[in-house]
Amino acid sequence: MVPRVIFGSGCFSQLGDILLPVRKSSEAPFIFLVDDFFENKGFAKQLPLMFNDEVIFISADEEPKTAQVDALVARIKEKYDELPSGIIGIGGGTLLDLAKAVSIMLNNHGVAKDYQGWDLVTRPALYHLGIPTISGTGAEVSRTTVLLGPDKKLGINSDYTTYDQVLLDPDFTKTVPKEQWFYTGMDCFIHCVESLTGTYLNAFSQSYGEKAMELCLEVFLGDIPEEESREKLMMASWHGGMSIAYSQVGIAHAMSYGLSYLLGVKHGIGNCLVFQHLEEFYPEGVAQFNQMMAKHGIELPKGICANLTQDDFDIMVNVSLGLEALWENALGPDWKKTITPERLQAMFQKI
Known part of the structure; x- marks a missing residue:
């Protein structure tokens, strides 16, 4: 189960206070994976960015793929000298599942398709926090991250998949x-x-x-x-x-x-x-x-x-x-x- 959840209109404003004590160092960024719906709306200015934190806008037009997870993991590992402080997913089911999968694969060996199934993950994921911007998928609370692989669509189902923290702010769903x-x-x-x-x-x-x-x-x-x-x-x-x-x-x-x-x-x-x-x-x-x-x-x-x-x-x-x-x-x-x-x-x- 998700151990921590905050619910209520405007609770997104608490994100900075939540992340500050979780940050490992000034060299360990938070990576924000955000639905590209928000890319040109000044949304990044509302994020509590510090040091070398990064915002990556991602299209939700297609279902999340194992290859997409692997590419994001490779990009993050190549760019930063140490593992991030955490992964923040902001969007619908696609972005929430991507954030869960990336946080798992940054701390586990191999590629994402190797973990499609039940309880195949052996090491804890990095800290990850989810903020749904549309309601219905249940991705914010589930222990799976559903991915399209090379030969199947199946989730990474594990006790390490669930988010460490979720913010449920109904204001995000006004524009759906x-x-x-x-x-x-x-x-x-x-x-x-x-x-x-x-x-x-x-x-x-x-x-x-x-x-x-x-x-x-x-x-x-x-x-x-x-x-x-x-x-x-x-x-x-x-x-x-x-x-x-x-x-x-x-x-x-x-x-x-x-x-x-x-x-x-x-x-x-x-x-x-x-x-x-x-x-x-x-x-x-x-x-x-x-x-x-x-x-x-x-x-x-x-x-x-x-x-x-x-x-x-x-x-x-x-x-x-x-x-x-x-x-x-x-x-x-x-x-x-x-x-x-x-x-x-x-x-x-x-x-």
């Missing part, structure tokens, strides 16, 4: 475009559906999942003030991330990983594209999802898989079926009797 707000929020909603209906469910994950679901329904189906909505969705993301940390996600995420690996579809919209067709498995959740789309005037793109070759489908199916824990959580230990490669391809063909 509506469709992105919806798709990322649906990531949280789908987390809840898959966790609460899964075979891995336990009292711990259920307590967080139920609260996250309650908040999602308030935000997306209720009529609450905008400021309250921002705060509640930020907390829904936190609780949803905690829920899946102690259980697992399911079919929508497994299939979304396949879409992302082959086509580069962003995670939030990928979940939505899949989830709309999963009424057989999540009837109540899909019904609520359809209500939410109607209420907010969201129309999903069609024909995403219309022109794919058989080789394309084989890749997506293999990537998705490789996430066995997700399928077992959704359908139980005999899930392979229900989901064959042929059936999964037919499900992709609907998208």
